[in-house]
Amino acid sequence: MNFSSQTSPPLVVERVVKKFRRAQTVVTALSGVDLTVRAGEFMVIMGASGSGKSTLLHAMAGLTDVDEGKVLVNGQDLSPLSDVQLTKFRGKEIGLVFQAFNLIPSLSAEENIRLPAPAGSDLAERVVQLLQRLNLQGRRLHKPGALSGGEQQRVAIARALICDPAIVLADEPTGSLDYDAGQHICQLLQELARDHGRTIIAVTHEPNVAMWADRVVVMRDGRNVDEFNPDGSRDPQKVAIQYQGLLRRPMESV
Numbered sequence: 001m002n003f004s005s006q007t008s009p010p011l012v013v014e015r016v017v018k019k020f021r022r023a024q025t026v027v028t029a030l031s032g033v034d035l036t037v038r039a040g041e042f043m044v045i046m047g048a049s050g051s052g053k054s055t056l057l058h059a060m061a062g063l064t065d066v067d068e069g070k071v072l073v074n075g076q077d078l079s080p081l082s083d084v085q086l087t088k089f090r091g092k093e094i095g096l097v098f099q100a101f102n103l104i105p106s107l108s109a110e111e112n113i114r115l116p117a118p119a120g121s122d123l124a125e126r127v128v129q130l131l132q133r134l135n136l137q138g139r140r141l142h143k144p145g146a147l148s149g150g151e152q153q154r155v156a157i158a159r160a161l162i163c164d165p166a167i168v169l170a171d172e173p174t175g176s177l178d179y180d181a182g183q184h185i186c187q188l189l190q191e192l193a194r195d196h197g198r199t200i201i202a203v204t205h206e207p208n209v210a211m212w213a214d215r216v217v218v219m220r221d222g223r224n225v226d227e228f229n230p231d232g233s234r235d236p237q238k239v240a241i242q243y244q245g246l247l248r249r250p251m252e253s254v
């Protein structure tokens with residue numbers, strides 16, 4: 001670990017703007033996001049469809065380059081890194097769960113889980129732990145096509161955690177799960193943050209996921225316009241009311 005990674009916040013987003021250009025149209029997906037996430041924080045991002053949540057996660061992971069501003073991960077500015085450097089850096093520091101799980105169809109659940117790990121890593125024990133933790137014991141050798149949506153999602157989560165990353169970025173990590181399985185994942189994410197000092201950032205639409213977070217950041221039209229801290233009572237109704245209240249505020253006041 002170098003000096004900067006001990007002193008810098010794990011993730012800083014500074015005035016980030018991201019535009020997608022297609023033919024004559026320009027879509028501004030991020031229009032000036034400023035955000036600092038502290039080590040051991042479980043942060044949730046909420047916002048309407050199209051508000052820029054996935055684009056922000058991709059920018060945080062260096063999967064999309066930004067037009068303005070910068071993203072710093074453990075003090076490292078991502079913008080000057082080459083694709084090869086980025087892939088290496090991401091592999092060391094970040095675990096990713098995508099909105100579409102991005103599993104490789106020809107590989108088994110276990111092989112998919114092992115994908116981010118360097119070849120030859122001795123991960124047998126960790127794989128067993130993760131399969132157990134994610135309730136996938138009987139599914140180790142199944143290919144994604146033979147798994148349910150919820151099982152595929154849990155394989156994607158195990159894959160994000162296999163290298164024990166300091167930062168986990170998860171896009172709708174419970175979207176395909178029933179209530180109990182979703183709550184189980186939230187508990188796992190909270191433990192990673194609270195007990196193991198990992199930094200967790202999860203996008204969700206669900207108040208019963210957001211209620212586990214230390215902080216909920218609300219996105220609107222490409223910007224983080226507001227935030228609140230759930231009170232720890234894990235009451236989804238309270239979180240829904242707080243979130244809706246912020247969304248209803250007129251744009252001029254945010």
Ligand SMILES: Nc1ncnc2c1ncn2[C@@H]1O[C@H](COP(=O)(O)OP(=O)(O)OP(=O)(O)O)[C@@H](O)[C@H]1O
Pocket residue numbers: 020021022027028029047048049050051052053054055056099
């Ligand atoms: N590759 C792309 N090319 C063009 N436009 C894009 C691209 N990716 C995202 N956008 C646009 O950027 C905006 C933000 O998209 P984004 O996927 O970040 O939204 P989101 O908040 O994750 O929505 P959802 O809740 O539906 O997943 C949308 O208007 C979307 O159409």
Ligand SMILES: [Mg+2]
Pocket residue numbers: 053054055099171
């Ligand atoms: Mg999205």
